[in-house]
Each structure stands twice: as C-alpha cells, then as structure tokens.
Amino acid sequence: MxxxxxxxxxxxxxxxxxxADARTVRRMDERITxxxxxxxxxxxxxxxxxxxxxxxxxxxxxxxxxxxTTAEAERVAAAAVRIARASSRTLRRRxxxxxxxPQQGRFETPVAEDPFxxxxxxxxGHLLAADEAMRHAATLAFTEATYRAARSxxxxxxxxxxxxxxxxxxxxSAIEANAVDGDEHQRRSYxxxxxxRAGGYEAVRALDLHAHxxxxxxxxxxxxxxxxxxxxxxxxxxxxxxxxxQIHESCGHPTELDRVFGTEASYAGTSFLTTDxxxxxxxxxxxxxxxxxxxxxxxxxxxxxxxxxxxxxxxxPLVRGGIFVGYLSSRETAPRIGRRSGGAMRADGWNRxxxxxxxxxNLLPKPGMSLEEIIADTxxxxxxxxxxxxxxxxxxxNFQFATEKAYEIRGGKLGRxxxxxxxxxxxxxxxxxxxAVADERSYRMLGTPNCGKGEPVQDAHVxxxxxxxxxxxxxxxxxxx
Amino acid sequence: MTGGERLRLAExxxxxxxxxxxxxxxxxxxxxxxxxxxxxxxxxxxxxxxxGTMASLxxxxxxxxxxxSSGRLDDDGxxxxxxxxxxxxxxxxxxxxxxxxxxxxxxxxxxxxxxxATAGATPEQRAAGVAAVIAAADAAHVVAFGSFATxxxxxxVASTRGIRVEQSTTQARLVTICMGDEDASGYGEAxxxxxxxxxxxxxxxxxxxxxxxxxxxxxxAPGTYPVVLEPYAVADVLEWVGSLGFxxxxxxxxxxxxxxxxxxxxxxxxxxxxxxxxxxTPSAFDYEGVGRQRVQLIDRGICAGLVHDAATAARAxxxxxxxxxxxxxxxxxxxxxxxxxxxxxxxxxLVSELDRGLLVTRLNYTNAVHPKRAIVTGMTxxxxxxxxxxxxxxxxxxxxxxxxxLEALAGVVAVGRERRRVAAEWATCxxxxxxxxxxxFTGTTGD
Numbered sequence: 001m002x003x004x005x006x007x008x009x010x011x012x013x014x015x016x017x018x019x020a021d022a023r024t025v026r027r028m029d030e031r032i033t034x035x036x037x038x039x040x041x042x043x044x045x046x047x048x049x050x051x052x053x054x055x056x057x058x059x060x061x062x063x064x065x066x067x068x069t070t071a072e073a074e075r076v077a078a079a080a081v082r083i084a085r086a087s088s089r090t091l092r093r094r095x096x097x098x099x100x101x102p103q104q105g106r107f108e109t110p111v112a113e114d115p116f117x118x119x120x121x122x123x124x125g126h127l128l129a130a131d132e133a134m135r136h137a138a139t140l141a142f143t144e145a146t147y148r149a150a151r152s153x154x155x156x157x158x159x160x161x162x163x164x165x166x167x168x169x170x171x172x173s174a175i176e177a178n179a180v181d182g183d184e185h186q187r188r189s190y191x192x193x194x195x196x197r198a199g200g201y202e203a204v205r206a207l208d209l210h211a212h213x214x215x216x217x218x219x220x221x222x223x224x225x226x227x228x229x230x231x232x233x234x235x236x237x238x239x240x241x242x243x244x245x246q247i248h249e250s251c252g253h254p255t256e257l258d259r260v261f262g263t264e265a266s267y268a269g270t271s272f273l274t275t276d277x278x279x280x281x282x283x284x285x286x287x288x289x290x291x292x293x294x295x296x297x298x299x300x301x302x303x304x305x306x307x308x309x310x311x312x313x314x315x316x317p318l319v320r321g322g323i324f325v326g327y328l329s330s331r332e333t334a335p336r337i338g339r340r341s342g343g344a345m346r347a348d349g350w351n352r353x354x355x356x357x358x359x360x361x362n363l364l365p366k367p368g369m370s371l372e373e374i375i376a377d378t379x380x381x382x383x384x385x386x387x388x389x390x391x392x393x394x395x396x397x398n399f400q401f402a403t404e405k406a407y408e409i410r411g412g413k414l415g416r417x418x419x420x421x422x423x424x425x426x427x428x429x430x431x432x433x434x435x436a437v438a439d440e441r442s443y444r445m446l447g448t449p450n451c452g453k454g455e456p457v458q459d460a461h462v463x464x465x466x467x468x469x470x471x472x473x474x475x476x477x478x479x480x481x
Numbered sequence: 482m483t484g485g486e487r488l489r490l491a492e493x494x495x496x497x498x499x500x501x502x503x504x505x506x507x508x509x510x511x512x513x514x515x516x517x518x519x520x521x522x523x524x525x526x527x528x529x530x531x532x533g534t535m536a537s538l539x540x541x542x543x544x545x546x547x548x549x550s551s552g553r554l555d556d557d558g559x560x561x562x563x564x565x566x567x568x569x570x571x572x573x574x575x576x577x578x579x580x581x582x583x584x585x586x587x588x589x590x591x592x593x594x595x596x597x598a599t600a601g602a603t604p605e606q607r608a609a610g611v612a613a614v615i616a617a618a619d620a621a622h623v624v625a626f627g628s629f630a631t632x633x634x635x636x637x638v639a640s641t642r643g644i645r646v647e648q649s650t651t652q653a654r655l656v657t658i659c660m661g662d663e664d665a666s667g668y669g670e671a672x673x674x675x676x677x678x679x680x681x682x683x684x685x686x687x688x689x690x691x692x693x694x695x696x697x698x699x700x701x702a703p704g705t706y707p708v709v710l711e712p713y714a715v716a717d718v719l720e721w722v723g724s725l726g727f728x729x730x731x732x733x734x735x736x737x738x739x740x741x742x743x744x745x746x747x748x749x750x751x752x753x754x755x756x757x758x759x760x761x762t763p764s765a766f767d768y769e770g771v772g773r774q775r776v777q778l779i780d781r782g783i784c785a786g787l788v789h790d791a792a793t794a795a796r797a798x799x800x801x802x803x804x805x806x807x808x809x810x811x812x813x814x815x816x817x818x819x820x821x822x823x824x825x826x827x828x829x830x831l832v833s834e835l836d837r838g839l840l841v842t843r844l845n846y847t848n849a850v851h852p853k854r855a856i857v858t859g860m861t862x863x864x865x866x867x868x869x870x871x872x873x874x875x876x877x878x879x880x881x882x883x884x885x886x887l888e889a890l891a892g893v894v895a896v897g898r899e900r901r902r903v904a905a906e907w908a909t910c911x912x913x914x915x916x917x918x919x920x921x922f923t924g925t926t927g928d
Contacts, residue, residue: 033811036734038576041809042569043548046562047535062529066552079530086604087518087525090612120572128574141735144811180735185853263521265626266658269845272928351531389848391881393860398881398926400858402850420851422858424881424924455517455628456531478923479856479883 005157007070008052011077013159017054017084019097020077021158023308024050024068025350027150030116034127034145037135042124049350052077056084058094064351097331098340100311102161107305107313110298111200115149115171118201123147127173130209134177137214138221141180146194147173147204148449150461152349154308162310170301170449170461172196173204175213177220186223186419188216188404189386192241196449196461198299219405222417229406229421231477235381236423237374237436237470242403243363244446244464245387250427251284251291252361252462254396255318256344256453257327259356261336268453269394272427275337277324284324285431288469290364291319293328295343300360300463301447304346308354311343318361322432330356348458355454360445360463363437371442371468376412382476383407383414384421392427400424400478422478430471438467482512482534484647487637490536490554495639497563498540503570505541505582507640509768509807510534514600515632518607523615523625528604539582539808540566545573546580548809581795585643588772593759596675599651602631610655610681617685618659623667623692625685627657631676638770648765654904655679658863659692664878667691668713668842668863672904674762691842691864698876700925701867707838708920709831709868712901715821716910717844717859718886719752723816723908725852727754727778727786729793730813738853738887743784746890749824752779754788754804754816761818761902762909766803768810773803778816782891790814817908824896824913831897831916833871839880839920840866840873855886860926881924892918 005022012020026048033041050073051064061084063076127145134143149171157163172195179186190212197203238246254271258264273282295313297303304313309331318326327337328344333356345354375383386404393399406421407414447463482490491508498506512534519527537550540563547569551562607629618625630653637647653676659667669688671679710718726745731737738745746752756764756773766772769791777785789797790805793813804814832840839861847859861880866873897913904910 031809033809035811039545039573040811041548042546042573043550043809044565044569045550047533047552049533049552059525060527062527064529064531064533066533066535083516083528083530083604086608087528089605089608090520090524090615092522092524120569124572124574178734178736180853183738183853185736185851261522262624262626262660263519263526265521265660266519266628266656351533353527353529389850389858391846391848391858391860393879393881393926394845394862395926397928398860398879398924400850400881400883400924422850422883426926426928428928455519455630456515456529475924479850479858480885480921 001157001163003070004050004068004073005155008073008077009157009159011074012052012054012081015078015081017056017081019055019159020052021156022050022052023350024155026153027349029150032123032127032147034131036142037131039124051350052080053353054080054084055095056081057088059084059087059091060095061087062353095332096335098335100331103164103306103310103312105305106165108167109169109198111169113201115201130175130213133210133213134175134217137217140177140217140220142178144176148194148196156308156310158310164306164310166305168304169200170196170198171200171203173207173209175209177217179220179224181224184224186220188220190216192244192446193448193450196301196447198301198303223405223419226417226419228481229418229477233473234476235378235470235472236474236476237378237381237383238468239385240442240444240446240466240468241386242384242401243466243469245390246401247361247363247464247466248448249390249392250396250399251318252358255327256356257329257333261333264453267455272395272397273324282324283322283432284319284428285322286434287322288366288434288437289319289322289431292317292362292364293342293344293359294362295359297360297362297445297463297465299445301461302359302463307343307345308347309345311341314343316342328356328358346460348460352458355458357460358451358462360465362465365440365443365467366437367439369436369438371438374436374438374470375409375414378409378470379411381409383409397427399427420481421476423474423476424478425474433472434469435472436470438469440467443467482635484635484637484649487512487635488639488645488647491637491639494536494538494559494563495641497559498538501563501567503540504543505641507539507582509537510637512635513632517628517630518604518611519628520611521626523618525608525611536562537807538562538566540570541580541582542570544576544579545570581791582640582642583769583771583791583801586772588646588766590648590765591757591763593674594650594763596651599631599653599676600633602676613681614657614685617682617689621689621693623659623661623665623689625657625659629655640770644770646766646770650764652762653679655681655684657684657688659688661692663696664698665692665696666863667695672902695864695876698878700927701877703880703922703924705919705921707835708917709835709840710915710917711842712903712912712914713843714841715912715915716903716905717847718889719819719821719910719912720905720908721849721857722855722886723778723819725849725855727788728813728815729787729789729797732787733793736853738855739784739787741784744782745784745887746779746782747893748782749893749896750779750782750890751822753777753820754818755820756818758820760911767805768807769801769805771801771803776802788814788816819908819910821912823898823900826895826897828897828899828914831895831914832868832873835868835871835916837869840868850883856883857886858883879926880922882921883923884921889917889920894918
C-alpha cells in the first residue's frame with residue numbers, strides 16, 4: 001500500500017470512520033480529431049489524484065485531491081469525515097454494507113499493441129487517409145475522423161482488507177460523413193460512438209476505417225435524395241449498431257438499483273423496475289429476451305477485475321426468458337433486497353464517488369436465425385441501422401430513437417433506403433414484442449464512452465453485446481417532417 | 482492558488498514551451514474547489530468535495546499545433562507536459578491556414594462574478610439548506626431529492642502573443658425534485674453566484690407545492706396543443722437553438738439553420754449572449770483569453786450575430802467574440818450565457834389568457850432528431866398541467882414531444898415580464914416564461 005493511501009485510511013479511522021476506502025487513479029488520454037482534411041485537435045491529457053470515502057455514524061463522506069502527499073492525505077481524510085458528519089444531520093436510514101471477503105490481486109486489460117507506443121504519425125496518417133477516402137467518394141459538407149486511447153492505473157484499498165490494482169486500456173477510432181443540401185443534413189458514421197474497444201491499437205486496425213470510408217460517404221450523399229421514412233406501425237429489425245443503445249437506455253439504466261431507491265431521482269431519474277416487480281417475476285420481454293450484466297466479457301468497455309468498491313467482476317442475470325430477475329447493485333444497495341453486491345460500482349476518476357454503473361449489458365444471442373435470415377423471414381418491415389439520436393423518460397419507459405438510415409423490407413428482401421427514420425415505444429411493451437433475436441454469427445461487443453450519471457456528472461465507458469433483433473407493431477416515423 | 486500564482490504557473494509553462502522550440506504557445510490554468518451535497522428520500526446520501534488544478538498547453542510549431550494537459554504541476558510534470566505538447570504538434574502535417582492564436586484585447590472584469598460567502602461555504606451550510614428543503618417537503622407530505630453545490634473556479638490564460646488574464650468565479654446551485662404518492666412530482670431550482678441569495682426554504686416550497694398539485698395525473702391524448710413553458714423549459718429551448726444555430730463553425734460547415742436576416746422567431750423574441758451581466762453567471766474571458774463580448778443572436782425574431790472563437794474569427798476575417806472552449810475543440814464556439822428579452826405579460830397571465838392547452842414546468846432528456854431544422858424530442862417532467870379557460874384544471878402524465886424548436890419560437894404569442902436564472906445542461910440562461918401557439922406532443926408515458 002502506498003503512503004498516501006495508508007495515511008488516508010489511518011486518519012479516517014482515527015477521526016471516527018467505521019469504514020474507509022481510498023483510490024489512487026492516474027489516467028492518460030490521447031485524442032486526435034481530423035475535421036474535413038485538417039487536424040482539428042490533437043491532445044494528450046494526464047491526471048492523477050486520490051479520493052477517500054468514509055462511513056461515519058452511518059453516513060457517507062467523500063473528499064479528493066490531485067496533490068499526492070501524506071499531508072494532503074491527512075487533510076482529505078479529515079475533510080471526508082467532516083462531510084460525513086454533516087451528512088448524518090438529515091440521516092433517516094443508516095448505511096449498511098454487505099459482507100465481502102477481502103480481495104488482493106491485479107487485473108490488466110489484454111493489449112496486443114500498446115496504443116501509447118504506436119507513433120503519432122501512424123495514427124494521424126490512418127485518420128487522414130480515411131478522411132480523404134470519404135471526401136474522394138462523395139460530395140460532402142464536412143467529415144470527421146477520430147482516434148482515442150484511454151488508460152487508467154487504479155489502486156484501491158479499504159479498511160476491510162482489500163488491496164487491488166488495475167490497468168484498464170480502451171482504444172478506438174471512428175469516421176463520420178456529413179452531407180448537406182438546403183435544410184437537409186444527413187450523417188453516416190462507422191462504427192458506433194467513437195468505436196472504443198477494450199484493448200490496444202489492434203482494435204483500430206481491425207476496424208479498417210479506410211475500407212468503410214467510401215461506403216458511408218456514398219450513403220450520406222444518397223440519403224439526401226432518399227424518401228422520408230413514412231409514419232405507421234411496422235415490424236422493425238434493429239441492427240446491432242442501434243440495438244446496443246436500445247439495451248443501454250431501456251434495460252441498462254432501469255436495472256440500476258440506486259435509481260430504484262431514488263438516489264438519482266433529481267438528475268437521471270428513477271426506474272419502472274421497482275423491487276416489487278423483482279419479487280413478482282415481472283415480464284420485461286418475450287421468452288427470447290435474456291440480458292446479463294457481465295463485467296467479465298472479453299473486449300467490453302465494462303470489463304474489469306474489481307469494481308470501485310473492491311467487489312470482483314461477475315456476470316449478473318438481469319432478464320432471463322423475458323422475466324426480470326436482477327439488478328446492477330452495490331455493497332450498500334444489494335443488502336436492501338436481500339442480495340450481495342453484483343459488483344457494479346464505478347467512478348469516473350479519482351475525484352468522483354463510485355456510483356452504480358452499467359458494466360457490459362448484453363442481449364444474449366439465440367440459436368436459430370442469423371440477422372440476415374431474420375430479414376429474409378420478414379415479409380414487410382424496416383431495417384434500422386446506426387443510432388443518430390436517443391431520448392427516454394425519467395422512469396425509462398417512453399423512449400424514442402432515430403437512426404442514420406433505414407431500409408424497407410419487402411418479401412424478405414432489403415428495398416429502398418429511407419431517411420430520418422425514428423421509432424418510439426414503451427419499454428416492456430417493446431421488449432415483449434421481440435419475436436426474433438439473431439444468433440451468434442452477428443453478435444458484437446459494442447459500447448458507449450459517454451454514459452452520463454450522477455452529480456457532478458460522471459462519464460462511464462460501458463459495453464453492450466448484441467446480435468440484432470426483430471420487434472413487431474412498433475410506431476415509426478414520429479413527428480411532422 | 483491566487484490569481485497571480487496561476488498566471489506565474491502559466492508563464493513557467495510558456496517558457497518551457499519556448500525552450501522546446503514553440504513558435505507560439507498558449508497556456509490555460511484551471512483550478513477548482515467544488516463541493517456538492519446530494520439528498521434523496523429526504524436525507525443526505527452523497528456528500529463530496531474536490532480540489533484540483535490542471536494546466537493545458539497549446540504548442541504551436543509553424544502551421545501545426547498540439548495540446549497536452551496535466552494535473553501534475555511539479556517541475557518534472559510541467560517539463561513532460563511541454564515535451565508531450567511539442568511531440569503532438571510536430572507529427573502533424575502543415576495546415577493550409579495558420580494556427581489562430583488571438584492577440585491581446587480588452588478584458589473587463591464583470592461585477593458580481595465572485596462571492597466570499599460562496600467561497601467559504603461549508604458542508605454544514607449546505608446541510609442546513611438541504612434541511613430547509615426537506616422541511617418544506619415534509620410539510621407538503623412529499624419527499625425531497627436533489628443537490629446543493631458550491632464551487633470556486635480560478636482560471637488564468639497566458640500566451641506568447643502577450644495575453645495575460647486571470648479570473649476567479651463562484652457559483653452555488655440548489656435543485657430539488659419533490660415526489661409523493663400518486664405520481665406527484667415537482668421541480669424547484671436556484672442558481673446564484675452568491676450562496677446568500679439562495680432561499681432554500683422557498684425552493685423547497687416551490688417544488689413541494691408543485692408536487693402536491695401534480696398528484697393523480699391523467700393521460701392526455703398526444704396531439705398539437707398550445708403551451709405555456711415555464712422558464713426551466715424555455716432554457717432548454719434556448720440552449721439547443723443557441724448551440725445548433727449560432728456557432729460560427731456550424732454555419733461554416735452548413736449544419737446550422739442560421740442565415741443573416743432570416744426570420745426564425747416571433748417578433749416578440751430577442752436573444753443575446755452576455756457574460757458581463759450580473760443577472761447571469763458572469764465571466765470575463767474565454768479559454769483563449771479573449772474578453773467575452775455581448776452578441777445579439779436573435780433581434781425581434783430575426784437572425785442577428787454569431788459567436789466566434791479565434792479559429793472561426795480568423796477565417797471570417799474578424800476578431801473572436803470570446804466564445805472559445807478549451808483547446809483542442811473541433812466542434813467550435815457556442816453561446817453559454819444566454820438571455821431572452823422579457824415581455825410585457827404578467828407571468829400569471831401567461832396561463833390565465835390560455836383558453837386550452839398545457840402548462841409545462843420543464844423538459845427532460847432532450848435530444849436533436851434533426852439538428853438543421855432544430856427538431857428536438859424529449860419528455861415533459863415534474864409538473865405538467867392541463868389548462869382550460871385560463872385555469873389549471875388537472876395534472877397530466879408526462880408527454881413526449883417531437884418539436885422543431887424554431888417553429889416553437891416562431892409561435893411565441895406572449896412573453897413573461899419576469900425572468901429567472903436557470904442552469905441548463907451547459908449554459909446559464911436568464912429567461913422568461915413563454916406562451917406558444919402550438920407544440921407537437923407525440924406520445925405519453927406509462928406502463
């Protein structure tokens with residue numbers, strides 16, 4: 001244990017904490033953005049600091065600092081204790097933690113090609129080539145090619161005897177083509193949301209941006225001339241590039257147990273998946289819907305060794321055979337429903353308190369039909385690809401998504417390209433209408449690096465594995481166009 | 482750190498950049514001391530404090546630039562920061578245009594940006610404020626959720642062009658949602674530079690009262706209704722319209738609806754950005770050290786000006802308006818201190834002169850469906866009411882809308898004479914309530 005951590009825990013206990021933990025985090029983040037042929041941004045950021053979390057008189061306190069000295073450790077630990085005491089003034093229910101065996105060990109994201117060792121010229125060269133390939137293929141208003149690598153070194157120690165270290169590396173790249181004509185603006189992108197993956201520069205090479213660049217450029221231009229997606233109730237087939245965010249918003253967030261208990265009510269909202277629904281075996285979706293929170297899944301942005309309470313990574317069933325069976329939980333919340341933590345507490349750096357966050361929320365593939373075979377099995381519908389916008393209510397019921405493109409499906413064949421597709425629904429009604437989940441041939445681990453929650457807002461990197469699925473009788477083409 | 486110390490730190494880093502061979506350089510030093518007390522179920526459940534300093538260096542080598550930033554500010558950390566920024570810059574191809582670093586210009590420290598009371602706020606003070614909100618909730622038989630945050634922020638910018646500016650600001654924000662049985666939900670908020678201006682009991686009473694009035698909401702069929710938007714909701718409209726349309730880069734790239742002289746709103750609507758007005762949350766300069774200018778965005782319904790950073794200004798052949806974000810920022814400038822002109826309508830008359838429609842407290846989880854037409858979807862939240870014959874007759878369940886915010890501004894028929902300071906997602910907005918002739922509700926919520 002380093003001196004700063006050791007001193008922080010000592011002072012916390014001396015000042016009256018019944019429990020304390022300390023995290024020291026160093027983060028390195030490298031980003032490059034090419035915008036229409038020019039380097040619009042190239043940056044490297046490092047930060048380092050520590051945070052101390054304490055329980056005093058049944059209430060939490062947290063303080064943090066970027067100054068890594070033992071004197072600062074003493075000040076910060078004392079501040080955390082003082083804050084906890086202030087919290088206890090309005091306390092109506094004391095915090096009780098579940099029992100967890102002490103953990104020791106080290107976890108490291110498997111990396112084949114260290115992204116920080118690849119020279120910057122190579123990275124810039126890859127991006128410029130992809131950007132040029134887009135602009136060469138079609139007349140575009142503007143283009144973008146991005147690269148990012150993020151690495152964090154975290155040590156966690158608690159008065160419960162846990163002491164673990166982790167090195168997490170996420171690397172990715174993405175391209176975007178934008179076509180504009182009058183008041184019409186169409187975008188195509190590849191892959192999803194910056195294309196971040198757990199791993200090294202091998203993930204960027206595997207994306208092969210250069211090969212996809214002309215395809216999305218031509219599609220963006222073609223969308224300007226495409227007919228508007230008409231309104232109606234339709235069968236829709238969601239590509240993984242849209243389905244991952246549907247899972248994120250309508251399953252990931254409502255299964256966060258802190259939302260259920262109201263602790264995020266003032267910002268993110270609450271959840272329709274109340275604890276009585278866990279007890280009653282609430283039907284969340286059709287029999288085909290199996291969803292897990294799996295922090296052990298290879299390649300996921302939510303994969304780690306231990307969460308930020310020192311609880312080991314695990315796979316937690318959320319929905320099994322369409323029935324709601326579990327939550328994302330923490331050491332504080334799990335005992336309130338008679339369970340132990342599922343290991344989902346994650347903090348966005350040294351200066352943030354851990355919150356219940358998604359890990360990798362995966363819709364498991366179903367043996368039977370591939371995604372292509374599901375389309376071939378669809379007589380009349382729409383195939384929706386690549387998320388463009390999202391919105392869902394504070395209880396995670398009423399959602400609306402837009403995708404970058406849609407194709408008509410007629411007699412099992414893909415037909416016309418349609419622009420501005422949107423669809424809307426109510427979460428359990430929607431998932432109960434799922435009558436096909438694609439098999440593992442199209443299963444992919446996607447994710448988002450921008451999941452916001454908490455105050456101050458924390459961004460989390462979360463993963464979503466899925467293969468594509470079909471839903472019946474869904475409202476599409478929302479609004480006046 | 483004092484302002485002078487932040488500037489000296491910036492100058493040390495400038496010297497290191499010059500030793501690395503920079504032809505130009507710009508340093509931003511940011512310091513924050515922030516604390517936040519969150520409460521839920523009428524008790525404090527999270528209570529955090531944060532102290533941090535970071536420096537960001539934009540290193541220019543001819544027509545190339547790179548940025549590095551770090552919180553490691555000892556000698557080794559600063560040296561490495563300068564080396565990193567130089568390396569990032571030098572791997573790039575030469576750009577066609579020079580790197581636009583602004584020249585020094587007038588910077589005026591605005592009144593009302595700093596409060597000793599806020600800077601000295603304690604966890605006990607925040608807890609007392611929370612207790613007042615909870616007391617108001619208890620009295621209305623609802624439960625309180627929310628947060629009370631205080632912060633002091635220091636910033637210094639120095640560049641090889643001669644810019645030397647520094648400022649210190651404070652902010653306090655109390656927000657609460659009160660909820661109760663039978664789907665009761667109400668919102669209240671106060672944002673101030675000076676914590677002494679925040680009346681926690683009043684914020685709690687506002688939210689609790691709204692929650693009590695919203696019990697047993699009924700489902701209303703989606704459709705097009707006239708609406709009265711409370712200032713919280715207007716802030717969302719203004720922030721989206723400002724960011725989608727009035728960034729000079731958005732116009733350059735063709736993704737903005739902005740055209741000089743184009744009518745986009747009712748003649749009752751005038752909007753500007755002004756960081757010097759103490760009615761908002763003042764700040765003197767942007768992340769390039771340029772003094773923040775007042776920019777008229779909409780003048781009686783007509784598109785007026787745009788906000789610029791140094792890069793867009795250079796391409797337009799003019800000076801930045803002081804709306805840059807921290808480099809590197811590929812997405813351009815944006816207005817973040819938004820004001821809408823007050824009207825002549827008494828706030829109560831916004832509702833009492835509405836024959837039939839909806840009163841909307843706030844808009845939640847909004848997102849642009851079609852940015853160029855400013856079509857946005859989202860939900861109403863924490864107090865949506867049916868108005869008939871000028872009276873609030875019942876609460877209604879939250880509704881989804883899919884609405885062009887430009888068409889909404891074009892449909893403004895009355896503007897409230899009183900304004901409220903509201904913290905939107907990233908901008909501070911000082912806005913009145915509005916009555917709008919038509920708003921497209923496209924769905925309702927529920928199991």
